[in-house]
Each structure stands twice: as C-alpha cells, then as structure tokens.
Amino acid sequence: MALRTDQDKGGNLHKYIDIEGKRFPLVIKEEIVRNIPNIKLREDDVIICGYPRSGTHWTFEMISMLLAGRDETIPMWKGKMMLSVAPARDLDLAPSPRVLNTHLFYEELPRDITTLKNKIVYVLRDPRDVAVSFYHFYINNKTGVDYRGAWRDFLELFMNGEVQWGSWFEHVKNFEDVIKTNRNGQQILVMNYEDTKQNPKDSVSRLSDFLGLPRSDELCSRIADKCSFANMAVDKLQYTLLSDNRDIMYRKGVVGDWKNMFTVAQSEMFDRLLTHNMADSQLVSRYITKPSS
Ligand code: A3P
Helix, strand or coil, rough: EEEEEEEECCCEEEEEEEEEEECCCCCCCHHHHHHHHHHHCCCCCEEECCCCCCHHHHHHHHHHHHCCCCCCCCCHHHHHEEECCCCCCHHHHHCCEEEECCHHHHHCCCCCCHHCCCEEEECCCHHHHHHHHHHHHHHCCCCCCCCCCCCCHHHHHHHHHCCCCCHHHHHHHHHHHHHHCCCCCCCCCEEHHHHHHHHHHHHHHHHHHHHCCCCCCHHHHHHHCCHHHHHHHHHHHHHCCEECCCEECCCCCCCCCCHHCCCHHHHHHHHHHHHHCCCCCCCCHHHCCCCCC
C-alpha cells in the first residue's frame, strides 16, 4: 500500500491510496481491503454494488426499509455495512438480514459469493451526472480526497479511469459481463437512478419483488416517499459523512445536472468515448446522446 500523489493536467494534486494498483480514498485501511475475500457471507445478505455517486445511499435506504417492513429512517450510515470500510468483526456482529454495499468489482467481492450466490442490486446512473457528482465530492471531501482541481481536469481523470475506485466504464462493463454470461448463476437486479427518480414507487416494488418479499403496494408507496431526496437529506443528516461539519453525501439529487457543467465540447468528447468504449453495452446505450436526424 502506498499513498500516491499525482498531478492532474492543471498541476493540482490528486491523492489516493494504491493497493495492488487499485485506487482507494485516503481513509481506507489496507488490512480491511485485503481481508474482503475472506469475509463470511450469509445466505440472506443482499449486496448493493455500484460505482460511487450512482445512488447507492438511496438504494441502501429503500432496501433496508423493505427488509425491516417499515418506512422508518435507518439509524445508520451505509458505510457501517460497506465492504472496504467496515471491519469484518463489525460485519460479523451485524444482525441479519444485512445490506452490504460496495464500489468494488464483482471479482473483488467476498469469495463466499460463488457458493451462496447472494442477490446483488446493481445501481447505475448517467455517467455524466456521476462525473459531476463525483467532482463535487472530490472538492468537498477533505479527509478522503483533498482535491482542489478544476472541473475540466477532474473530467479528464474520470474519463481516463484515474479517479479513486477506478474506471466507471470498466465497472459497468464488469457487471454487464457477469449478467450477460450468467456468471455463477448470479441474480443481479439493475436499478437505474433515472427510473427511480421518475417512478420511485415502481422501483421500490421491483426491489421488493426481487428480494422475494410479500408485496405491499401501500408500504412500497410509503417507503418511496420516505426515501425522497428532500426527506433523506434531512432525516439522514445525523447518519452521513461530514467534512468541515458539512454533509457531503446528499447534494442535489436530480437527473441531468451535467448540463450545468459540461461544455458542448466536453459533452461531445464524452459521447465519443461512450460510443467507442461501450459500443456493445446494452446497459449504457440509453446514456449515449443520439444524433438528431
Ligand atoms: P448528486 O451529487 O448528483 O446530488 P451515492 O449514494 O452512490 O454516493 O450517490 C450520491 C448521489 O445520490 C448524490 O448525487 C446524492 O445527492 C444522490 N442521492 C442521495 N440520496 C438520494 C435520494 N434519496 N434521491 C435522489 N438522489 C439521491
């Protein structure tokens, strides 16, 4: 493990912890990361996977409420159940059913996944909104990142997969490949951030069905409301990540904020990269701007 400090194109420092070539936030502990393959899973564990800033806190809240059968705020930060953050002994002590969550790739999950085949919910969001959200997180998170660079330089790091947690493109390709090849007979539900925004109750219902829970339309509706951005930004304030005493997890919670940050040239460059890099991806096609005829 090593603390690395690179420079972005504008000359600003870009720091991360390097463990076997993978880039982690500065607060990550090496022994926890190295022990992830040995973590003991339980049959009823659900695992939320997704690239950072894709809506994993939101998904954690919806799933946890569904499993609890109540529309009450979960009195916990999801980091407490995050692989690479939570020590194995804390996870061992957590009551079932556990909602584990991670930004890791499929192959980096605990080894038990191959025998227990836990249900995975994969959270996917427009990569342009992910990039914008991640940039604000980079700028505001003094302990985990401590970055002062400009948007254009961050965007380049993001497009090159040089940010903490690695490449968004590779992350999506990785899980899409697991789905396409039916690897390990793994059950994976893909949840698009934009769909949940548009019809939150529908998404909660899909999650409920995927988890094999008896469907209560009324409960799904109440959970969808309770997990709205406006409610979570207030209700979760005591269970969030702070930097300089400010919450850095709940920012805007909207679709399309990228239009406020990307220049036309950046948007075209991003589209070219998506088209070039993800030509075979069914998951990503909805995020590629179609040329107007
Ligand atoms: P923005 O920075 O665009 O606002 P993650 O939880 O995976 O780290 O993702 C964080 C992003 O999800 C942030 O996006 C955050 O505001 C948004 N978010 C968190 N809770 C939300 C909710 N209940 N509804 C919509 N977006 C939410």
